[in-house]
Amino acid sequence: MPRFDLEKCHLGGLELWLRYWYRRGPRFAYYQQQLKKTSRLAPPELERFQNRKLQALITQSYQHIPYYRDLMDQLKLKPHDIQTKQDLRKLPFLTKKLVTDNYDKLIHPHKRNFLSKVACTSGTTGSPGKFMRSFDSINFEHAAVWRQWQFAGDTGKRRITLRGEVVVPMAQSEPPYWRYNPANQELLMCGFHLNEKTGRAYIEKILKFQPEILSSYPSNAYRLAHLFKKHRINYRFQAVFTSSEELSPRMKDYIEAVFQTQVYDWYGQSERVAAIAHCQAGRYHIQEDYSLVELVPHEQQFEIVGTHLFNDLMPLIRYRTGDMVSPALKPCRCGSSFRCVESISGRSCAYILTPEGYKISAANHIFHGVEHLLEAQLYQDHPEVLTIYYVPDTDFTNDDRQKLLTNAIANTSPRFQVILKEVSHIARGANGKFQSIVNLLAQHEPLSEMPDVLSAV
Numbered sequence: 001m002p003r004f005d006l007e008k009c010h011l012g013g014l015e016l017w018l019r020y021w022y023r024r025g026p027r028f029a030y031y032q033q034q035l036k037k038t039s040r041l042a043p044p045e046l047e048r049f050q051n052r053k054l055q056a057l058i059t060q061s062y063q064h065i066p067y068y069r070d071l072m073d074q075l076k077l078k079p080h081d082i083q084t085k086q087d088l089r090k091l092p093f094l095t096k097k098l099v100t101d102n103y104d105k106l107i108h109p110h111k112r113n114f115l116s117k118v119a120c121t122s123g124t125t126g127s128p129g130k131f132m133r134s135f136d137s138i139n140f141e142h143a144a145v146w147r148q149w150q151f152a153g154d155t156g157k158r159r160i161t162l163r164g165e166v167v168v169p170m171a172q173s174e175p176p177y178w179r180y181n182p183a184n185q186e187l188l189m190c191g192f193h194l195n196e197k198t199g200r201a202y203i204e205k206i207l208k209f210q211p212e213i214l215s216s217y218p219s220n221a222y223r224l225a226h227l228f229k230k231h232r233i234n235y236r237f238q239a240v241f242t243s244s245e246e247l248s249p250r251m252k253d254y255i256e257a258v259f260q261t262q263v264y265d266w267y268g269q270s271e272r273v274a275a276i277a278h279c280q281a282g283r284y285h286i287q288e289d290y291s292l293v294e295l296v297p298h299e300q301q302f303e304i305v306g307t308h309l310f311n312d313l314m315p316l317i318r319y320r321t322g323d324m325v326s327p328a329l330k331p332c333r334c335g336s337s338f339r340c341v342e343s344i345s346g347r348s349c350a351y352i353l354t355p356e357g358y359k360i361s362a363a364n365h366i367f368h369g370v371e372h373l374l375e376a377q378l379y380q381d382h383p384e385v386l387t388i389y390y391v392p393d394t395d396f397t398n399d400d401r402q403k404l405l406t407n408a409i410a411n412t413s414p415r416f417q418v419i420l421k422e423v424s425h426i427a428r429g430a431n432g433k434f435q436s437i438v439n440l441l442a443q444h445e446p447l448s449e450m451p452d453v454l455s456a457v
């Protein structure tokens, strides 16, 4: 077992323990039990459960959340007017802009305390935003994720995690590109350093560590699978858990074939208004006991609109995610009463290419803690230059600008020349969707042995 070295860990040891404690706080075990029961509910019981939770949410929101009290008064609605999921339609949609404009009015004044957390989103399908989570809702979220892991046979098995955090400094050019996290008994591997040159070191470490579970961004799991195949090394994971990026069927098949396993994908957002997860039969199911999800028709697809059931600190009701699902073509054989969908789209697969050759697809860390940003986009048209277009609001200060610059360098490469460009508007892509990352180099990148994740979509 590798020893944990606090001094060498880019993610502070204290931070890792704090995160563990936040996720598995006093209500974690309670929610695990509750979720086990609600996953087995028949449709009529499930609907009664949802309506009960909704009635409590609406009553609380009317009594304590100024935004909803004003809105319902304007619409001449009282809590008893909203009893069922169908009644929710009496309220208008909520958008990220409305949340930003009414941030303080959406917070329950008596539930906010030192354990509450602010979550930021980079806005892969819209502008950056921030949301408040209660300690209780963080416990609930992780109990819900754990339910999927347990269905897949993971009861706390040896795992490696290969996601979007900078585990070791970006400038580091020699192994180890990983750290042991004793809080979760996992090996945290740095996804940014994973490439053709470093692949062998990653493989040797994995063979030595012998994990049974891989928890990863789809693009990282795909690259890792390619490296194992290239080096002709057989390795079997009991399960691969992916989340936070779009998982294409081709990527899923490739990862499953190389690692002789099943991929379990989890769809969620920073707002946590909807979760969709793969079952044991490999199909996506809306987690109906996690939130209330409406599928609103949009061209050939359906937009995911979600309502919190477990975050009474800042309840989001009828929140538009901008993400789309395709309806299921046939029912799932697993027997779950949760609705099934065929596919999910909307999560960005674009990336920034650093001078060291690392691909960075998660922009969240760059905007973390930068206040008063309306929109921002990472743009690259030169190997050593990163441009950030941003639309400030009227309170944007020099401190915000400095924070953005510092974050950008710390989370990409010290070799980047970072240019901040203030603009009044950021142009949308051809499909009308906001793009948080635009990389012109990626379109001209020479073909290499490493299959690009974009070609697999």
Ligand SMILES: [Zn+2]
Pocket: 279, 280, 281, 282, 283, 285, 332, 333, 334, 335, 336
């Ligand atoms: Zn199923």
